[in-house]
Amino acid sequence: MLLRLGGVVFVLWAVATLTFFAIRLIPGDPAEAILGGPGSQASAEALAQARADYGLDQPLILQYLRFLGRLVMGDLGRSYALHDSVLSVIGQNLGGTLLLAIMSLVVASLIALGLAAWSTRGGRIAAGISSVLEIVAAAVPHFWLAISLILLFSSILGWLPPVSVPGPVGLVLPVLTLALPLSGFLGQVMRESMLDAMASPFVLSARARGESENEVFWLHALRHAAIPAIGLAGWAFGALISGAVVVETIFARPGIGRSLLSAVQQRDVPLVVGVVIVVALAYMLVTTLTDLADRLIDPRLRRADR
Incomplete structure (x- = not known):
């Protein structure tokens, strides 16, 4: 059981890490999703403020470490596009x-x-x-x-x-x-x-x-x-x-x-x-x-x- 539990933890870490970096390779700016998508015509100031609020202006490695810290605490964060808890969206x-x-x-x-x-x-x-x-x-x-x-x-x-x-x-x-x-x-x-x-x-x-x-x-x-x-x-x-x-x-x-x-x-x-x-x-x-x-x-x- 200990080996299986260790395997579960490793798989979750690997899945979370690969997904976190893979989604970053998709062209586009996550800040646009926060402000309503590419068609929102958000200003440069609004995009900069959204990046600062969500920590997207920080180096990628710092974003990853913050993400892992929240994940360990059971916090999956809030959806950029839906502005709701990720756990709530998944539960629905x-x-x-x-x-x-x-x-x-x-x-x-x-x-x-x-x-x-x-x-x-x-x-x-x-x-x-x-x-x-x-x-x-x-x-x-x-x-x-x-x-x-x-x-x-x-x-x-x-x-x-x-x-x-x-x-x-x-x-x-x-x-x-x-x-x-x-x-x-x-x-x-x-x-x-x-x-x-x-x-x-x-x-x-x-x-x-x-x-x-x-x-x-x-x-x-x-x-x-x-x-x-x-x-x-x-x-x-x-x-x-x-x-x-x-x-x-x-x-x-x-x-x-x-x-x-x-x-x-x-x-x-x-x-x-x-x-x-x-x-x-x-x-x-x-x-x-x-x-x-x-x-x-x-x-x-x-x-x-x-």
């Missing part, structure tokens, strides 16, 4: 993105499980078709898939709204946009793991005991196939959060991804750094939970720990 938008990511992960896992089960139990034709579907799904970019889904379900069929609206209906297209590419990756992993399980000695022993194929599949092979998928949940969560930047922008859905994109465009350094740190914390939390879930499901890991 984080819930929508987490809901979108969790639902997408659940839907992607169910689709991947269905493809893996069909490919292992449906014969060679089913295996070939499911393999092609997994490859195509994994290769489709989010922006193209989102536009295609909008054209099909909104413009042609008229079943779903083209932008996100309150309620479950507004989640359908964004969730599918995030879930389908992820299901391709998870499906390939689950299928290979399930094939290995079906040829393993414990499956042969179960068949020798007189268990039916359905019992062998649901009680033994499925559990074995879920192990690598759970191990990939941390990576999948990070992929969903990054994909949410595109999906929330296309579907005009409030969320942390859309806020991050807007903050980067406006050079809102405190908000960008705050969002990245919160996402990194969530990623590490999910990774820790997946490690624990692996040990609950796989007895081999528990024996290795002992």
